[in-house]
Amino acid sequence: MTTHTDTSAAAPGEVDVVTRAPRRRVAVDKIAGLGLIVAMLAFSVHALSRLDFSWSSMRSSMDTAVTTFSRMDPISLPPAGDLVYLIGLTVGIVVLGTAMAAVISVPVAWICAANTSPSPWLRWVGRAIGVITRAVPDVVLAMAFAMAFVLGSALPGIFALGIHSIGMISKLFADAIEQSDDGPRQAVRAAGGSRAQEFWAATFPQVLPSWIATVLHRFDINLRGSAILGYAGVGGLGYAMRVAFQQFPEGYGRGLGIAIVIFVLCVVLEIVSSTIRRHLLGTDPAGRGLGGRIVRVATGDRPARPAGGRLTAFVQRLGRRPSSADGPVGTNRTAPGFVRRLLPRHRDAEVSVEAMLHRPWTGSRVRNLVWVWTAVALVVASFWWADVNASQITWDYVLPTVQSFWPPSYGSHSFGEFAQAMLITVEVAFAAAGLSLVFSVVFGALAARNVAPTPGVRQFFRVVLVVFRGVPELVLAIFLIMITGLGNQAGVIALAFGGVGLLGKLVADSFEEVPRGLERAVTATGATRTQRFFSSTWPVGFPALVSNSLYLVDTNIRAATILGIVGGGGVGFYITQASTVMSLHGQVTTLVIMIFVTVLLVEAISTWLRRVFR
């Protein structure tokens, strides 16, 4: 601006240009959008101060932690036999829950996807199923279902994971179906196939890889969150950890030991699932975590695209069409046209129909069969290990349990109380997201190829982000709450910790997606590194940063709810109280609706901001 006036003052003829130039339009929506962003940032700061992150409170919690550490018994593990049983139980519950959701998600996605749905109203039913199952935290479901099952059964946990996971799997699966090629479906229809035949013959084979990838991804997420199911009485590592942490000081060493086991287990199984994705699907591991990274390092490979785009790219790769000029038509490619036409069509006389009736045992066939049977064996083993059967269902209580959630109610509480609790949860979410944002922008930028000063720096910060991401945040929250005696503050730190891993990775990816040519052009004008960042990288990456931050707020709101269950405040506290007693289930519905509306609001803001800053 100042340079402009300077030049016009220096050269009077240019005043003319300024008057002739079109007036800059005042972009009201941009200003409003910026205002909203500033307001949300201010709210984060306000939330951080409200949650008493003052120096004195930090000092006193540090003191508590020091005292705890000095008085607690040394870190220990359960006996080997018990440990193996607990690991098997936790993994088994997660396998069965995820498998259940994977199966249910197929028809749900089928009715959700625009191109396969039998009718528009069924699409709405499907969407509602997805949205509702995603809105209710799995641990709440596990608590609420407890009555319908025999005490000590793993079924509440399995059903909780199985139902809660439907939302995400069916959403991603429906997206994949919508991106699949419509042609083969039409071909089956033209051959007289029914709707179901269309789906299984033409659509499902196209989307199978993305379905497997989504399910494995969800398996990782469920495993990370499974510790919390212990608070609903579901057996496994989480329950053992909870029991251990209930005894001070003699249980703390054991609790910490189990927390470490959970962390290691998460990383190990992420390696396994990434390896499967790589071998079975021939795709890069999509995991953002340590496991995926290790696989990539081990196989000397770097992901070409960010995780979100990779699945899409993969689906597209499967659906690609051959070009007219790709390759030989037959074995007689070099023969002139007329010669070829004279050749008999049955030139492969040595191959007979009888001989071809048996599919040859090629490497890929053996491999696929091994994977399928491994998966089946895993599910069967999980059944056996988790020791579940239908007799554990108390049928008399199933219907009443389902009915007890309607109508929604406030019980002995008031709307004001619930709203107050919701506000606290939202504050926790924003406070954690705010902390994450500050660190993510720094770490993420330094982890981006085009911003980091040297490849070494980039590599270092990529690893830092992986470590942050690798820690299951809820286990960290439990640990911090136990050690510091703080509630929501500890939760905020734990959520912020995990958030840096997630958001930092997304920031780095979005910066790396800035077209290279653009940056080169700016560099070519003689701009410095910093100028380049602020004039090309930042403006292009900004919209993604906004929507990714709000995505973090969304996941934080859901996670902050769960914090209430492990000793934080907010809606989670009320949900915990209400979900264990059947007559109070109406309150759970009310609270879930409130969470849901809040999350929708955040999503709406995100959508609007994305449009404004496109």
Add this chain to the structure above:
Amino acid sequence: MNSTTTTPVVSVTEVTKCFGSVRALHDVSMTVNSGEVVVLLGLSGSGKSTLLRHLNGLERPTCGAVDVLGQTVPKLRPTALRALRCRVAMIFQQFELVPSLTVLENVLTGALGRLRGPRLGLWAYPKALRVDALRRLERVGLLDKAYQRADELSGGQQQRVAIARALMQNPQVLLADEPVASLDPESATQVMDLVREIAAADGLTVVCSLHQVDIALGWADRIVGLRRGEVVMDTKAANLDKAQVMQVYRDLAPGPDVDLDAELVSAGLVSAGYSVSGPA
């Protein structure tokens, strides 16, 4: 199944089809007799695909009647429509195979109309059908490719797999929507020859859309010309040469601002430099 039968297999009467404000077909009438090989010729957007899709009920006419194999297609209930589609096979410009499935599984999908319930995987089909499918593959010369993924094949091979899939239906009518538009000239010749050969051997009635005059002339029994959704020509191919086809399109006197030659050249109807009034 012989050429003396003259009962029309396909009869389209005064069909008009509108997609919103776009009129894709306008008052189209034509008949196809048993065993006849008919080409629908026209520029891109002239309504060839839409007309073909009416013949197996993938589209319903806005008004007019479509009768195929003695059935009134738009009036059929879902089960009856599926039964009709079993007898009317279709192949497509983009082949429309499932890329991740084996060639044999793709061929087997042609039998779905005869089966009840969804199928996934080779073993979901009875052995007799698998043998059948292999025979069809042998017929198109791709038996040795039975267990390869469909997307590992070249374009011409994929179209032959699609033909095998169509044959799996034991059809009486074969609809082909620009079957060679995505192929190189050599593969195109091979595919067109194969269709002709199979049509002759099985006594199939074929309705095939094309936009290349050259291919159509040497191949069809009869050519039906479409232009902007209207039938502008319906002649035995034997009586035709290229200049006549061009004349028909020219006589329709487009607005003075339309350069027909350029339009036809760009659509591949004629080679560049060709002019109806004589060699350039």
